[in-house]
Amino acid sequence: xxxxxxxxxxxxxxxxxxxxxxxxxxxxxxxxxxxxxxxxxxxxxxxxxxxxxxxxxxxxxxxxxxxxxxxxxxxxxxxxxxxxxxxxxxxxxxxxxxxxxxxxxxxxxxxxxxxxxxxxxxxxxxxxxxxxxxxxxxxxxxxxxxxxxxxxxxxxxxxxxxxxxxxxxxxxxxxxxxxxxxxxxxxxxxxxxxxxxxxxxxxxxxxxxxxxxxxxxxxxxxxxxxxxxxxxxxxxxxxxxxxxxxxxxxxxxxxxxxxxxxxxxxxxxxxxxx
Numbered sequence: 239x240x241x242x243x244x245x246x247x248x249x250x251x252x253x254x255x256x257x258x259x260x261x262x263x264x265x266x267x268x269x270x271x272x273x274x275x276x277x278x279x280x281x282x283x284x285x286x287x288x289x290x291x292x293x294x295x296x297x298x299x300x301x302x303x304x305x306x307x308x309x310x311x312x313x314x315x316x317x318x319x320x321x322x323x324x325x326x327x328x329x330x331x332x333x334x335x336x337x338x339x340x341x342x343x344x345x346x347x348x349x350x351x352x353x354x355x356x357x358x359x360x361x362x363x364x365x366x367x368x369x370x371x372x373x374x375x376x377x378x379x380x381x382x383x384x385x386x387x388x389x390x391x392x393x394x395x396x397x398x399x400x401x402x403x404x405x406x407x408x409x410x411x412x413x414x415x416x417x418x419x420x421x422x423x424x425x426x427x428x429x430x431x432x433x434x435x436x437x438x439x440x441x442x443x444x445x446x447x448x449x450x451x452x453x454x455x456x457x458x459x460x461x462x463x464x465x466x467x468x469x470x471x472x473x474x475x476x477x478x479x480x481x482x483x484x485x486x487x488x489x490x491x492x493x494x495x496x497x498x499x500x501x502x503x504x505x506x507x508x509x510x511x512x
């Protein structure tokens with residue numbers, strides 16, 4: 239029975255306000271019935287107004303966290319979030335090559351809701367060249383996808399092309415999230431390694447309580463992968479879960495509030511193949 243419980247790890251930054259980052263990931267893992275662990279790469283002084291301060295964890299201590307988990311646990315999936323800078327990205331990449339943490343979901347966190355940069359600009363090239371080729375799935379929102387491909391994305395067709403360009407960087411599967419678009423529906427484009435592609439659509443919800451949605455979506459997928467769920471099904475569950483946590487609100491803080499990780503999946507979403 240040792241290590242028979244599904245285990246999943248987040249490699250990311252801490253959000254002292256509890257709505258995003260490692261805290262959101264761990265809440266999501268728990269909600270999806272996977273045992274969550276963490277490798278903390280950075281710390282933030284953060285609330286619903288934004289990020290006031292941030293600092294990185296020394297690379298040697300990040301390495302120690304990797305080694306500690308690898309020595310004891312059987313981790314079925316991993317996800318990355320805030321990685322801060324080139325040094326931290328390179329450290330995480332090298333350690334991921336040394337351990338077996340299962341499928342890797344990369345959430346390329348770059349900017350907080352309040353505008354604070356969580357990734358130094360010179361680290362984008364390192365992520366593109368070194369981290370994305372390790373990823374089973376990458377889940378950028380529109381602004382992040384624009385940075386990755388260095389191109390404006392304004393239409394559905396441009397989202398499709400962006401997914402193809404990101405896949406060409408070496409990652410196997412891509413979800414380009416459409417939450418930042420002006421479309422009536424919140425539509426995400428999914429491109430799989432098999433060549434299959436489709437849109438996941440759900441009603442857009444008018445709210446400012448969306449802090450940590452990207453973390454929660456990617457964490458849900460990672461938890462499902464750790465449980466043995468196939469990738470396509472995990473992505474669909476991730477979309478259903480994020481719709482639930484936004485549509486069943488809680489009220490915390492004065493700014494961009496967090497989502498509700500207690501939410502129960504109820505909402506149907508639309509899957510449209512090309």
